[in-house]
Amino acid sequence: MATHNNNIPTHLPIFEDKNFDQWIVKMKVIFRFQDVLEVVNEGIPALAANATDVQQAAHKELQKKDGKALFLMHQSLKKVRLQALRRQYEVLTMEEEEFVSQYFDKVINLTNQMTRNGETVTDVMKVEKVLRTLTSRFDHIVVALEESKDLDSMKIEELQASLEAHELRLIDRNRERGKSVSSDQALQAQYEKREKFKKGKKSWNNQSHKDGEGSSKNQEKNDAKFDQKKKDKKDIQSYNCQKIFNILIC
Incomplete structure (x- = not known):
């Protein structure tokens, strides 16, 4: 023993x-x-x-x-x-909607408890743990840190500062992208509204043209009927005059 x-x-x-x-x-x-x-x-x-x-x-x-x-x-x-x-430490990973500061709080709190219970947890172990368990949106910065930094000498505070700066850039980029999307949506809505107005105006013009043609044809029919009536009336008057004239000369 x-x-x-x-x-x-x-x-x-x-x-x-x-x-x-x-x-x-x-x-x-x-x-x-x-x-x-x-x-x-x-x-x-x-x-x-x-x-x-x-x-x-x-x-x-x-x-x-x-x-x-x-x-x-x-x-x-x-x-x-x-x-x-x-x-708990082995299964701990960063959640998708979690901020860097929130995840680091979890890691630090857990490693402090492990230290109080007799475990030795170095900064190198913490740095490696964090880099292994970040979400995919930090893949690029992780690769950059692994290639440009000496992880064996990196402090956990230094890593947190680098990741928070990257996170801030992502937030700003997404905010600008959101504005761009909103602008595109507004332009699309305006375009659709204009196209809808054009179609409505065209439909109204076509209908007015048809109505105009119908009115013109109806007018022509009415004029023809009126002329026919005048002709018939004139013929009747001519017939009656002729009849009266024949009676007088007989």
């Missing part, structure tokens, strides 16, 4: 939901090896008010053993926490 200089084991059993019985057995072995199993099982008896110096010394020794047992328990459970944090 590997130990530190103060005889604390470097590799403690990891507690998981499904291995509680095995974990207890392994921890008892460690407690026995560290000479703290008795205090774990029985606790520390209360010290009498009139305790002798020997009893006080023995009580103080029990307190040390109790603290050592608690430390071993804490370290074992700390490794469980660290394993959970490692899994």
Whole structure:
């Protein structure tokens, strides 16, 4: 069993939901090896008010053993926490609608927790993690950084500043593109409105022309009828005059 200089084991059993019985057995072995199993099982008896110096010394020794047992328990459970944090770190990726600052906050917060639980996380590890897990809109800047920068010496703050500057350019470009699209849409709507007006005007002119032709034809018919009536009337008058003239001369 590997130990530190103060005889604390470097590799403690990891507690998981499904291995509680095995974990207890392994921890008892460690407690026995560290000479703290008795205090774990029985606790520390209360010290009498009139305790002798020997009893006080023995009580103080029990307190040390109790603290050592608690430390071993804490370290074992700390490794469980660290394993959970490692899994979160492995699956952490940037979301599509997430800003650079928001993603860096997640990475920094998670790595700080890992550090508090005994993990060593360097800037190089953080930089590599971020570059691997950015969204596709940062592909170009990632390639540029990998080709032009020494990633082994890059600080995480320097990487964040570069990515935020690139993100700002993307936002400005998309804003200008949005204005251009809005302008194009307005021009398209204006063009369609003008074309619709032209078609409507043309249709109205055609209909007016047809109506005019119809009116002209109707007028011609009416004029022809009127002329026919005048002719018929004239013929009747001529016939009557002729008839009267024949009677007079007979």
